[in-house]
Amino acid sequence: MIRIVDYGVGNIQAFLNMFKRLGIEAARARTADELNDATRLILPGVGAFDTAMALLNQSGMRPRLEELVQGRQMPVIGICVGMQMLADGSDEGEQPGLGWVPGRVKAFATHPQSQDLPMPHMGWNDLKIRPGHELFADFEPEPRFYFLHSYYFDAANKADVAATAEYGLSFDCIVSRGHIHGVQCHPEKSHHFGAQLLKNFALN
Amino acid sequence: MSNDNSYKPYRICSRCIMDTSDPNIRFDVHGLCDYCNNYDTTIDPNWQTDERGAAKLSALADTIREAGKGKDFDCIIGLSGGLDSSYAAFVAKEKMGLRPLLFHVDAGWNTDQAVGNIEKLVDGLGLDLYTDVVNWEAVKRMQVAFLRAGIPDQDLVQDAAFFSGLYRFARQYKIKHIITGSNFSTECCREPEEWGGYLGIDKRLFGDIWARCGDGRPNDEFPLVDILVYKIWYQKVLGMTVHHPLNLVPYVKKDAEDELGRLYGWQRFQHKHHESRFTRFYEDYWLPRKFGFHKRRAHFSSLIMTGQLTREAALERIAKPEMDEHFLTQEFEYVAHKLDLTVDDLQHIFAAPNKTFRDYKNKRDLIGFGANAMRKLGLEKRFFR
Amino acid sequence: MLRPRIIPCLLVHKGGLVKTQGFKAPKYVGDPINAVKIFNEKESDELMVLDIDATVNKVEPNYALIAKLAAECRMPLCYGGGVTTAEQASRIIDLGVEKVSVSAAALADPSLLTRMAEAIGRQSVVAVLDIRKKTGLFSGKGYELCTHNAKTAHKLDPIAFAQQLQAVGAGEIVLNSIDRDGEMNGYDLELARQMRAALKVPLTVLGGAGSLDDMQALITACGVVGAAAGSLFVFKGPYRAVLISYPAQAQKDSMCRTALAAHRSR
Numbered sequence: 001m002i003r004i005v006d007y008g009v010g011n012i013q014a015f016l017n018m019f020k021r022l023g024i025e026a027a028r029a030r031t032a033d034e035l036n037d038a039t040r041l042i043l044p045g046v047g048a049f050d051t052a053m054a055l056l057n058q059s060g061m062r063p064r065l066e067e068l069v070q071g072r073q074m075p076v077i078g079i080c081v082g083m084q085m086l087a088d089g090s091d092e093g094e095q096p097g098l099g100w101v102p103g104r105v106k107a108f109a110t111h112p113q114s115q116d117l118p119m120p121h122m123g124w125n126d127l128k129i130r131p132g133h134e135l136f137a138d139f140e141p142e143p144r145f146y147f148l149h150s151y152y153f154d155a156a157n158k159a160d161v162a163a164t165a166e167y168g169l170s171f172d173c174i175v176s177r178g179h180i181h182g183v184q185c186h187p188e189k190s191h192h193f194g195a196q197l198l199k200n201f202a203l204n
Numbered sequence: 205m206s207n208d209n210s211y212k213p214y215r216i217c218s219r220c221i222m223d224t225s226d227p228n229i230r231f232d233v234h235g236l237c238d239y240c241n242n243y244d245t246t247i248d249p250n251w252q253t254d255e256r257g258a259a260k261l262s263a264l265a266d267t268i269r270e271a272g273k274g275k276d277f278d279c280i281i282g283l284s285g286g287l288d289s290s291y292a293a294f295v296a297k298e299k300m301g302l303r304p305l306l307f308h309v310d311a312g313w314n315t316d317q318a319v320g321n322i323e324k325l326v327d328g329l330g331l332d333l334y335t336d337v338v339n340w341e342a343v344k345r346m347q348v349a350f351l352r353a354g355i356p357d358q359d360l361v362q363d364a365a366f367f368s369g370l371y372r373f374a375r376q377y378k379i380k381h382i383i384t385g386s387n388f389s390t391e392c393c394r395e396p397e398e399w400g401g402y403l404g405i406d407k408r409l410f411g412d413i414w415a416r417c418g419d420g421r422p423n424d425e426f427p428l429v430d431i432l433v434y435k436i437w438y439q440k441v442l443g444m445t446v447h448h449p450l451n452l453v454p455y456v457k458k459d460a461e462d463e464l465g466r467l468y469g470w471q472r473f474q475h476k477h478h479e480s481r482f483t484r485f486y487e488d489y490w491l492p493r494k495f496g497f498h499k500r501r502a503h504f505s506s507l508i509m510t511g512q513l514t515r516e517a518a519l520e521r522i523a524k525p526e527m528d529e530h531f532l533t534q535e536f537e538y539v540a541h542k543l544d545l546t547v548d549d550l551q552h553i554f555a556a557p558n559k560t561f562r563d564y565k566n567k568r569d570l571i572g573f574g575a576n577a578m579r580k581l582g583l584e585k586r587f588f589r
Numbered sequence: 590m591l592r593p594r595i596i597p598c599l600l601v602h603k604g605g606l607v608k609t610q611g612f613k614a615p616k617y618v619g620d621p622i623n624a625v626k627i628f629n630e631k632e633s634d635e636l637m638v639l640d641i642d643a644t645v646n647k648v649e650p651n652y653a654l655i656a657k658l659a660a661e662c663r664m665p666l667c668y669g670g671g672v673t674t675a676e677q678a679s680r681i682i683d684l685g686v687e688k689v690s691v692s693a694a695a696l697a698d699p700s701l702l703t704r705m706a707e708a709i710g711r712q713s714v715v716a717v718l719d720i721r722k723k724t725g726l727f728s729g730k731g732y733e734l735c736t737h738n739a740k741t742a743h744k745l746d747p748i749a750f751a752q753q754l755q756a757v758g759a760g761e762i763v764l765n766s767i768d769r770d771g772e773m774n775g776y777d778l779e780l781a782r783q784m785r786a787a788l789k790v791p792l793t794v795l796g797g798a799g800s801l802d803d804m805q806a807l808i809t810a811c812g813v814v815g816a817a818a819g820s821l822f823v824f825k826g827p828y829r830a831v832l833i834s835y836p837a838q839a840q841k842d843s844m845c846r847t848a849l850a851a852h853r854s855r
Binding site: 009011012013014017018021046047048118119120121122123124125126144146147148149150166167186188189190191192194195 | 590591592593594629632634635659660662663664665682683684685687709710711712713760761788789790791792813815
Binding site: 308314320333341541542 | 825
């Protein structure tokens with residue numbers, strides 16, 4: 001069962017709708033117990049980094065998630081702020097991140113190449129993907145996804161980067177460290193491109 | 205003919221695939237059904253698409269063009285986005301040199317493909333479009349009443365909206381000539397009445413179903429042109445005529461789809477009537493599973509009779525639904541929600557006892573009598589469809 | 590690179606879709622759910638749905654309808670109409686909607702945007718400004734802001750006000766031209782240009798698009814921007830026949846490429 005971690009932020013319903021369309025079983029998890037039957041995890045997130053981390057810490061699910069992901073190597077995909085939470089920390093706030101993928105979340109507004117662009121980064125943008133990665137199986141030649149964010153993930157080890165996108169600068173938009181994945185864009189709102197990615201995560 | 209509860213052994217035609225799921229079917233000594241016999245004796249001898257058809261087409265074109273001189277358009281074509289009406293529009297413009305107005309009735313169930321096909325035809329043929337958007341609330345409430353009525357004739361609601369809209373518009377703008385995509389090539393085997401192919405729009409039937417299964421409030425917004433009003437008033441008094449040019453030209457389904465695809469980017473559907481989301485659901489799920497009627501039998505049988513499909517291929521296709529289970533489950537939910545029902549509500553309606561139009565007030569006999577009388581007097585060869 | 594967004598904008602009135610001209614004379618256009626489903630199948634970039642009754646009638650947003658619409662969207666959905674509190678905004682987001690827009694409520698109390706941003710994140714807060722050329726005899730030249738389906742005018746400079754809303758929490762500004770609404774004669778490019786130059790957040794322009802060429806002109810003038818349209822995607826031909834359309838991906842890409850190149854070389 002794919003469990004979507006419902007700790008208070010994130011478009012859970014959109015993921016449920018998407019998996020329903022794909023005919024893949026998925027449900028939300030609000031408590032540690034509801035994670036018992038999980039085989040894969042989705043960590044959504046929108047809004048401010050600190051708010052998201054605080055809510056996750058208060059949700060009572062964090063210890064179980066650590067155990068599942070770090071201990072049992074359960075595949076997990078963080079979406080948008082959910083991806084940012086995988087980092088060690090964010091320039092947006094004070095809270096430490098999960099630290100599951102080494103890196104830091106930075107602001108477009110402080111990077112010389114992007115600081116003059118409209119914020120947030122909003123709209124459809126092209127992905128430059130690492131070919132052969134299981135997340136990108138059956139992808140079309142020019143994949144594009146919907147983005148909506150003002151901060152971006154800067155991975156410490158570029159070997160963890162599975163895809164980049166450009167907004168002023170070329171930034172890490174998909175990270176993949178073994179069974180831990182993070183996606184800055186919104187596959188649940190990216191039509192067939194997103195559906196394929198979620199399908200690949202669920203089945204591969 | 206009343207419901208006959210005695211056991212009838214299963215029998216299927218030796219040429220087409222119509223079978224005893226049509227309770228009124230008859231077979232001759234060769235095992236041929238009456239649809240096949242009707243085709244051999246009545247349809248085929250009178251159906252010419254060679255130079256005789258071309259001559260008739262040309263004459264018809266002249267008549268319509270003459271009648272339309274000085275007007276913005278000379279005829280009107282009801283367009284659904286499906287193959288028959290699309291090809292009819294193509295024939296009217298490109299082969300007959302007419303200036304049709306393309307008329308589309310939006311009853312709220314358009315598929316993206318239907319809408320896309322209409323757009324491509326409008327642009328490709330360089331014709332004007334008029335859309336009659338039926339009040340969705342009215343359609344929705346009437347459709348729910350019909351579903352609750354438990355009869356197989358669920359497409360009557362959309363049909364009523366479509367034909368009432370078309371004929372009202374034609375009357376308002378004094379358009380005498382209406383072109384439809386009805387044709388022998390894919391419809392020579394008619395859908396049996398028992399399978400929900402009720403003959404025309406019967407105001408009495410609608411009225412009684414609404415009274416007994418509606419939500420209690422009036423539904424005046426629902427468009428309804430009674431078939432007898434249409435036949436007598438519109439046709440005889442106002443002089444409206446309905447033409448079927450697809451019977452005057454060679455019309456092979458696959459070739460027609462290829463041609464429209466090549467010329468306009470028109471996209472073929474998986475099956476007939478799939479341009480409406482409701483009709484697709486009704487014919488692929490509701491009708492087969494609630495009543496055991498498979499309209500595809502009639503559609504495929506038409507293609508078999510006209511040499512466009514082999515019996516083997518038809519048998520293979522009819523063995524499973526057009527759409528897969530997952531899709532049908534999702535469509536069930538979509539249809540329920542769109543009709544403001546829960547999935548449970550729709551399940552209950554689905555499981556309720558089956559009825560027929562005979563359980564409601566109707567003037568079927570009058571319509572049948574009228575049609576028969578007209579046919580005997582040579583006034584009319586086909587029903588309004 | 591980031592692409593311009595081409596956005597159908599649907600108006601809901603008494604539960605049905607309508608199109609207006611100059612914000613008047615709503616013409617019935619059909620069932621919202623089927624329309625949204627079709628736009629989803631056509632893979633629209635985003636979708637905006639505005640309930641034009643809710644604010645005027647002072648009612649809550651129609652959550653049941655919003656849930657049904659969101660269920661059909663595999664692209665971002667922005668909902669607006671009758672939102673006056675951050676709680677309502679949160680509730681709407683929970684139904685699967687990406688962005689919530691406010692208009693009258695923001696004018697009445699701009700701090701609402703701050704509360705909304707705290708609740709759902711600034712990226713999901715959209716301010717819609719209905720703007721028209723000043724009509725009063727002694728108002729002088731320029732534009733004025735309106736609310737309540739253009740029945741009420743406010744003495745505020747739209748651009749300065751947009752900047753104010755940006756400062757207090759708006760993550761996107763939608764510029765809606767009342768004069769151009771339903772005319773299909775092109776966007777107000779001058780106003781769009783000025784607004785784009787004055788803002789840091791993304792801008793979407795609505796009102797007047799009659800063809801893809803109009804959208805191309807907008808993008809040429811403003812660069813990457815949201816080009817929203819109602820009539821263009823819902824009507825066809827001289828009889829304004831209701832027919833839902835949306836450009837194919839190749840057509841959209843080609844138009845945007847040309848427009849952005851022209852923008853860069855201005």
